[in-house]
Amino acid sequence: MKVDMHIHTNKSDGRDSVHNIIEAAEKKGLDLIALTDHGPGHGSGVTEKMVSQTKKEVELLQPSYHVKVLVGIEAEILSTGEVYLATREDMDIVLASYHGAPSEEVYYKAVLKALEDEKVDVLAHHAWSMGMRFGPILEYEDMLVEVLRDNDVAIEINSKHTLPSWDFLVKCRDAGIKYTIGSDAHKVVDVGSVSWANNTARHIFKNKGLFIP
Numbered sequence: 001m002k003v004d005m006h007i008h009t010n011k012s013d014g015r016d017s018v019h020n021i022i023e024a025a026e027k028k029g030l031d032l033i034a035l036t037d038h039g040p041g042h043g044s045g046v047t048e049k050m051v052s053q054t055k056k057e058v059e060l061l062q063p064s065y066h067v068k069v070l071v072g073i074e075a076e077i078l079s080t081g082e083v084y085l086a087t088r089e090d091m092d093i094v095l096a097s098y099h100g101a102p103s104e105e106v107y108y109k110a111v112l113k114a115l116e117d118e119k120v121d122v123l124a125h126h127a128w129s130m131g132m133r134f135g136p137i138l139e140y141e142d143m144l145v146e147v148l149r150d151n152d153v154a155i156e157i158n159s160k161h162t163l164p165s166w167d168f169l170v171k172c173r174d175a176g177i178k179y180t181i182g183s184d185a186h187k188v189v190d191v192g193s194v195s196w197a198n199n200t201a202r203h204i205f206k207n208k209g210l211f212i213p
């Protein structure tokens with residue numbers, strides 16, 4: 001099954017419309033995609049209400065396409081560990097990510113708390129914050145694996161940032177944590193650009209444990 005569970009539309013900071021993204025996904029032979037615009041608290045985020053509107057738009061388009069289109073959000077994790085999302089009503093999938101961590105330590109502490117929020121399905125692009133990848137703090141990585149497992153949160157394999165690290169994903173696999181595949185596309189040409197993620201999933205997870213909402 002060909003999937004891409006992390007795509008931005010022009011409702012947040014993506015360049016292309018919902019319709020054009022679905023067209024592109026269909027042409028590329030994808031079976032399942034998720035539209036996951038940035039949420040409240042992000043500079044170009046959408047509101048929960050805008051996600052409901054996207055969901056209605058998709059419901060009208062869906063009958064004309066083979067590719068199954070889910071609608072969700074990439075919710076912001078705040079430095080307090082709160083997930084900036086009032087409701088996940090009408091959302092098929094909720095990714096959570098922390099874009100603005102001032103330090104690695106703040107990142108880990110906030111993410112550990114955020115994953116206890118039952119609205120969260122997936123931790124997106126782990127170890128990418130403030131526009132760069134950071135090195136792991138091993139004791140926190142081990143705690144993170146436990147919290148992912150205990151709260152039934154999946155880990156995203158993000159093709160754009162080629163993250164998380166191999167070592168971290170092996171730990172996730174060994175703990176029985178599920179994974180998702182994401183391009184983090186911001187334009188149609190990148191929809192379904194998930195070769196790195198697919199190869200990583202094949203090598204580490206042996207393609208077992210794909211999270212489907």
Ligand SMILES: [Zn+2]
Nearest residue numbers: 074097099125
């Ligand atoms: Zn992000």
Ligand SMILES: [Zn+2]
Nearest residue numbers: 006008074184
């Ligand atoms: Zn994203």
